[in-house]
Amino acid sequence: MKVLEVKNLNKSYFQGQLKTQVLKDISLGVNKGDFLGIVGPSGSGKTTLLYCLSSLENIDSGEIFLNGENISLFSDKKISNLRRGSLGFVFQFYNLIPNLTAYENILLANVIANEVNEEKIEELLKLVGMWEYKDYYPNQLSGGMQQRVAIARALVNNPEIIFADEPTGNLDQKKGAEIMNLLKRLNEEKQITIILVTHNDDYLKYCNKQINLIDGEFVDKE
Numbered sequence: 001m002k003v004l005e006v007k008n009l010n011k012s013y014f015q016g017q018l019k020t021q022v023l024k025d026i027s028l029g030v031n032k033g034d035f036l037g038i039v040g041p042s043g044s045g046k047t048t049l050l051y052c053l054s055s056l057e058n059i060d061s062g063e064i065f066l067n068g069e070n071i072s073l074f075s076d077k078k079i080s081n082l083r084r085g086s087l088g089f090v091f092q093f094y095n096l097i098p099n100l101t102a103y104e105n106i107l108l109a110n111v112i113a114n115e116v117n118e119e120k121i122e123e124l125l126k127l128v129g130m131w132e133y134k135d136y137y138p139n140q141l142s143g144g145m146q147q148r149v150a151i152a153r154a155l156v157n158n159p160e161i162i163f164a165d166e167p168t169g170n171l172d173q174k175k176g177a178e179i180m181n182l183l184k185r186l187n188e189e190k191q192i193t194i195i196l197v198t199h200n201d202d203y204l205k206y207c208n209k210q211i212n213l214i215d216g217e218f219v220d221k222e
Helices: 046-053 076-083 101-111 118-127 143-155 173-190 202-207
Strands: 002-015 018-031 034-041 061-066 087-091 163-164 193-197 209-214 217-221
Touching: 002 046, 002 193, 018 193, 018 217, 034 173, 034 202, 046 163, 046 193, 076 087, 076 193, 076 202, 076 209, 087 143, 101 143, 118 143, 143 163, 143 173, 163 173, 173 193, 173 202
Parallel strands: 034 193, 034 209, 087 163, 163 193
Antiparallel strands: 002 018, 002 061, 209 217
C-alpha cells in the first residue's frame, strides 16, 4: 500500500532573473513500512526533495499524494496540521529548545498538536533509552543523546512517516550507527515509514529501497 506517491515533481530556485531547476520530473512511490534512502553528491537535490516530499518546501509543479490525498492542493493551515500529526522530522541539527528539559521538549510538541499524553512521552523516552535523562537540559546531553530525544519528539504525535535529513551528520561513527540502528528498529517494530537523506552509502544497508540523485534526476533506483 502506497503511503506516499509523487508524480512529475519539479522544483526551481531563483536568484534575481536566474532560474536553477533543482528537481526535474521526479516520480516515486513509497509503501507503508518502507525505509527509503536518498543518496547523491552534494548539490544533487537530496535535501530539497526531502523538503518537498514533507511539505516544508512548495513545489513548482507536479503532485504529492499522502494516503491518496493530493497534499499539493492543501491550504497552509491544512499543511500545518499535517506536519503536527502525520509527519515527523529529524534533522542534522537537533533543534532542541535549550531552556527545556528532554521531557519538556517532547511535551511541547504534544502541546502544539493540542494533545498531552504523558504516558506516551514516558514510553518514547524509554524506547529511545533516554528516560533516566528526562530532566536533563540539552547542554547536559551528548550529541547522540540529543538526537535520541529529537527522535522521540518526532514520534510523539504518531506520525506515519519520519523524514530524516542527515540525522547522523553531527555524530561520530559509533553514535551515528546507534542512531541508525534505532531508526531501523522503529521501522521494523513500529512499521513507521522512514525517508532518509544521507551522504553515507554505508547507511543504505538499513534501507529496503534507495534513490540516487544527480543534478535533480534519478540515475538509479532500487
